[in-house]
Amino acid sequence: MSQTPATPAPVPAPAPDAGFRFWLDSISPYAEQVDWLTFGFLGLLAVLTAPVAILLPYFVIKYRQGNDVPRGQAPRRNRLLELTWALGPLFLSLIFFWQAADMFVKQRTMPDDALTIHVQGKQWMWRFQHPGGQREIDTLHVPRGEPVKLRMISTDVIHSLFLPALRIKHDVLPDRYTEMWFQAEETGRYHILCAEFCGTGHSRMRGTFVVMEPEAYQDWLDDRVPSETLVERGEKLFTAYGCAGCHADGGSQVVRAPDLTGLWGKSVPLKAGGTVTADADYIRDSILLPRKHIVAGYPAIMPSFEGQIAEGDLAELVAYIQALGTGEGTSRP
Numbered sequence: 001m002s003q004t005p006a007t008p009a010p011v012p013a014p015a016p017d018a019g020f021r022f023w024l025d026s027i028s029p030y031a032e033q034v035d036w037l038t039f040g041f042l043g044l045l046a047v048l049t050a051p052v053a054i055l056l057p058y059f060v061i062k063y064r065q066g067n068d069v070p071r072g073q074a075p076r077r078n079r080l081l082e083l084t085w086a087l088g089p090l091f092l093s094l095i096f097f098w099q100a101a102d103m104f105v106k107q108r109t110m111p112d113d114a115l116t117i118h119v120q121g122k123q124w125m126w127r128f129q130h131p132g133g134q135r136e137i138d139t140l141h142v143p144r145g146e147p148v149k150l151r152m153i154s155t156d157v158i159h160s161l162f163l164p165a166l167r168i169k170h171d172v173l174p175d176r177y178t179e180m181w182f183q184a185e186e187t188g189r190y191h192i193l194c195a196e197f198c199g200t201g202h203s204r205m206r207g208t209f210v211v212m213e214p215e216a217y218q219d220w221l222d223d224r225v226p227s228e229t230l231v232e233r234g235e236k237l238f239t240a241y242g243c244a245g246c247h248a249d250g251g252s253q254v255v256r257a258p259d260l261t262g263l264w265g266k267s268v269p270l271k272a273g274g275t276v277t278a279d280a281d282y283i284r285d286s287i288l289l290p291r292k293h294i295v296a297g298y299p300a301i302m303p304s305f306e307g308q309i310a311e312g313d314l315a316e317l318v319a320y321i322q323a324l325g326t327g328e329g330t331s332r333p
């Protein structure tokens with residue numbers, strides 16, 4: 001436990017919605033790129049629309065009935081002009097398409113060394129759990145300058161986690177993990193919103209996103225250290241739910257079941273042909289719907305745990321199996 005009376009307050013304190021501001025904070029390079037893309041594209045649209053918007057009223061007035069202007073000898077064709085107004089906007093738009101596609105791919109490619117925080121959306125609150133086991137509700141503390149990955153699931157309807165200061169948003173679904181990542185570069189307090197209408201309390205499903213200096217984040221974690229980390233809890237649950245009876249290595253088990261050591265991230269051959277990547281969704285499905293993906297060479301005898309394991313416990317089991325597979329690599333204690 002470390003107290004930090006000597007260091008200045010880790011978080012500058014303006015509330016997220018203090019006063020009117022014309023534009024939102026943007027606290028990552030990605031967020032700035034999103035802004036540039038938005039304004040750049042708006043600018044392009046303005047440039048492409050302006051000639052029409054200006055010339056239309058000009059010609060309407062100039063060639064109105066009764067006005068004495070030359071009529072009748074309008075040019076019939078101008079191939080260069082036609083090609084220019086067709087291809088020019090096409091290429092200009094493609095620049096934005098290319099930029100947006102590049103940003104999309106980067107945003108959807110999860111960095112391997114990211115700090116993984118589990119998120120549960122629920123009517124109407126956000127629950128967060130840090131790798132060390134620390135939990136919080138409607139507030140999310142993260143370190144500045146480090147990649148953070150959110151592994152998200154809903155316990156009821158579809159929600160959408162929106163972090164406007166980072167310009168990122170992703171649906172949070174029941175029965176399936178979704179992920180998004182970010183790297184916040186400025187400390188402060190920002191909004192967390194739900195961006196998918198999810199019932200009468202939707203507008204109240206909001207919270208505070210707190211970006212702290214890494215040392216302050218570490219102190220914050222240390223101050224509320226729980227008795228067990230996610231992985232330790234997962235290991236206990238692995239025994240408590242009887243998983244270890246079949247899946248533990250050592251050969252004492254009655255039933256032969258796939259060994260889970262080193263499984264994470266591998267491609268698993270299936271009895272029905274094909275393979276599936278051992279990720280969080282695969283692990284979760286294998287626990288709840290064990291018949292969905294039968295591993296080649298094994299009998300379909302695992303019982304389903306559907307409805308018997310709380311979403312939080314599942315997250316801990318997934319964290320434990322991930323740790324088994326990667327030698328604690330990506331799941332920090």
Ligand code: CUA
Pocket residue numbers: 121124158159160194195196197198199202203205
């Ligand atoms: Cu949750 Cu809207």
